[in-house]
Amino acid sequence: MKLNIIFKGFCSNTLGLIRLGLLSDKPHPSLQFTDNLTWKEFMCDLLNLKRDTSVNTIRSVVLQQLKNESQLETIDQLGLLSEDILVEKRSNPLDTLSNWLAKRLSYGPNERDIVILHHEVGVTWPSVSREENELKTIEMVIYGDQKYTAMAKIVGLPTAIVTRMLVDNEISDRGVVKPVKRTIYQSILHELKREGISWTEKTIKK
Known part of the structure; x- marks a missing residue:
């Protein structure tokens, strides 16, 4: 959702x-x-x-x-x-x-935007004796600044990173490639953190 x-x-x-x-x-x-x-x-x-x-x-x-x-x-x-x-x-x-x-509607000198993401993922781990249910949460809060809006950061940076990876041949796949491959998304997440895009993850046992 x-x-x-x-x-x-x-x-x-x-x-x-x-x-x-x-x-x-x-x-x-x-x-x-x-x-x-x-x-x-x-x-x-x-x-x-x-x-x-x-x-x-x-x-x-x-x-x-x-x-x-x-x-x-x-x-x-x-x-x-x-x-x-x-x-x-x-x-x-x-x-x-x-x-x-x-x-x-452009931002004034003392105005900025904010992007708040909150994801909840329910996980069921089958085991021999019982099913272990977990709730994993991921939260991210990004503020805009005088140079870039928060929306520009979270949309533009991943796109720019993937573009660079393609140019440098770090992504060898061609055609329609889903970003769920570990070799792709781990590199993107690592570079996003270097650019100041960070998040917190929590796991809650149910």
Whole structure:
């Protein structure tokens, strides 16, 4: 079982963006021209409203369509109803919004991310007299820093290590290779520890 804990309301707000067409990967006519376009005007285009429609009216239309005040508040907080912020156009709404959110939601000087992993693996060891049950736990807590986010570390480092191993011919297998071979994963784990990616393991007898 894998569980991702994210901010409260994330899924609901994402659904709101989908319903408004902001996560569409299809080219949108409003994004194909070079003239200036504010986020408020783009929202009008998505909602089939005139571009001079007031912000209050747009809010009412969005609320009527989404039927969720929290989603409307998120749209507002993200600056998607702004009359001043210009859209940096990409070919479709999804890429355009992604580009905007990457700037709008970037970490501030005193902010950082954190990745927490907690794995529980139940093990049954058959023996002559009885079955020995164990619960093995693995925990890892990684913080981001000014250079790299925690997510970039735990995703990018293993990929980089495997790439180097392939180039140096430390992995001779070719094709689709699962990283469950001891010769592969032990080298990766050893190098991750040298890069500061560490974890704790515990075994609990049941």
